[in-house]
Amino acid sequence: xxxxxxxxxxxxxxxxxxxxxxxxxxxxxxxxxxxxxxxxxxxxxxxxxxxxxxxxxxxxxxxxxxxxxxxxxxxxxxxxxxxxxxxxxxxxxxxxxxxxxxxxxxxxxxxxxxxxxxxxxxxxxxxxxxxxxxxxxxxxxxxxxxxxxxxxxxxxx
Amino acid sequence: xxxxxxxxxxxxxxxxxxxxxxxxxxxxxxxxxxxxxxxxxxxxxxxxxxxxxxxxxxxxxxxxxxxxxxxxxxxxxxxxxxxxxxxxxxxxxxxxxxxxxxxxxxxxxxxxxxxxxxxxxxxxxxxxxxxxxxxxxxxxxxxxxxxxxxxxxxxxx
DNA sequence: ATGAAAATGAAAACCATTATCAATAAAGAT
DNA sequence: ATCTTTATTGATAATGGTTTTCATTTTCAT
Numbered sequence: 445x446x447x448x449x450x451x452x453x454x455x456x457x458x459x460x461x462x463x464x465x466x467x468x469x470x471x472x473x474x475x476x477x478x479x480x481x482x483x484x485x486x487x488x489x490x491x492x493x494x495x496x497x498x499x500x501x502x503x504x505x506x507x508x509x510x511x512x513x514x515x516x517x518x519x520x521x522x523x524x525x526x527x528x529x530x531x532x533x534x535x536x537x538x539x540x541x542x543x544x545x546x547x548x549x550x551x552x553x554x555x556x557x558x559x560x561x562x563x564x565x566x567x568x569x570x571x572x573x574x575x576x577x578x579x580x581x582x583x584x585x586x587x588x589x590x591x592x593x594x595x596x597x598x599x600x601x
Numbered sequence: 602x603x604x605x606x607x608x609x610x611x612x613x614x615x616x617x618x619x620x621x622x623x624x625x626x627x628x629x630x631x632x633x634x635x636x637x638x639x640x641x642x643x644x645x646x647x648x649x650x651x652x653x654x655x656x657x658x659x660x661x662x663x664x665x666x667x668x669x670x671x672x673x674x675x676x677x678x679x680x681x682x683x684x685x686x687x688x689x690x691x692x693x694x695x696x697x698x699x700x701x702x703x704x705x706x707x708x709x710x711x712x713x714x715x716x717x718x719x720x721x722x723x724x725x726x727x728x729x730x731x732x733x734x735x736x737x738x739x740x741x742x743x744x745x746x747x748x749x750x751x752x753x754x755x756x757x758x
Numbered sequence: 759a760t761g762a763a764a765a766t767g768a769a770a771a772c773c774a775t776t777a778t779c780a781a782t783a784a785a786g787a788t
Numbered sequence: 789a790t791c792t793t794t795a796t797t798g799a800t801a802a803t804g805g806t807t808t809t810c811a812t813t814t815t816c817a818t
Binding site: 760761762766767778 | 792796800808816817818
């Protein structure tokens with residue numbers, strides 16, 4: 445029954461333990477917020493959201509935890525052109541589909557797309573294999589973003 | 602005779618004029634530095650290089666000019682994980698081949714690769730076309746980066 | 759329950775990038 | 789060549805997201 449609200453430990457706790465990290469209330473809350481949105485949240489966005497439930501958790505902890513999560517591969521960190529970094533939960537067990545981004549350089553709006561992912565993924569797989577061998581790299585991740593002007597910004601000028 | 606040191610106006614001057622911008626000594630110097638390296642320079646790197654020849658040119662101007670160049674499409678701006686932005690001349694008339702990046706998350710080393718570019722470019726072209734139509738986006742650019750651990754960093758831990 | 763070590767929060771520090779503004783230089787007109 | 793307009797520049801200060809610091813609190817194996 446995959447969609448059910450489980451009472452047991454959330455799936456990500458094992459991940460923390462596996463890395464030798466402790467499970468804490470702030471970490472729980474932060475992953476919780478990330479897992480309930482499909483938006484690209486900034487550290488402050490997450491702070492504000494967490495703050496509603498746990499007002500005592502500070503922004504510093506948000507940053508520290510996010511860094512940890514990125515390092516664990518549980519979260520992706522993006523730069524979309526506005527100054528702040530954006531964070532997204534990497535695909536979890538019940539996760540949404542893997543997607544790439546379409547970024548408007550006029551208004552910094554970001555569209556997630558999944559439409560052409562399959563072909564991309566296949567090519568990426570081959571490319572990764574080739575690059576790994578040639579450069580002795582252990583590839584763990586990739587970033588694909590298209591930049592351009594959204595409809596609204598095309599008309600602006 | 603494409604490889605010759607021309608005495609006339611460098612090729613990029615027309616580009617500035619075309620945008621209604623003036624051609625100045627600092628701009629000349631900055632594009633000059635970028636056109637003579639294949640490294641990924643930070644604003645400060647460029648400042649230091651320019652400073653050797655024109656000690657009066659300030660860092661502010663470097664930033665302003667880079668922003669201009671990026672906006673003109675003459676320069677690409679990248680974020681490789683160390684805090685500073687990195688800049689690269691977009692392919693010019695005598696430019697090097699278009700390339701993508703392989704970024705080590707251990708030491709922030711960046712490798713330019715061109716090996717698998719052709720297949721990637723073709724797929725990207727199709728994807729761009731599809732995305733443009735579906736989302737009404739005017740796509741002007743793309744970013745592809747692979748992340749992982751270089752040989753040295755794999756052995757470290 | 760207990761204690762060692764990890765994690766946290768408040769505040770200060772950091773530092774790449776931007777904004778300000780008076781002085782300078784580019785480019786067309788004279 | 790000089791003048792005039794206006795973009796551009798440089799020094800300085802300000803900005804603001806992110807990190808550091810360090811004393812306090814919390815986790816979790818025992």
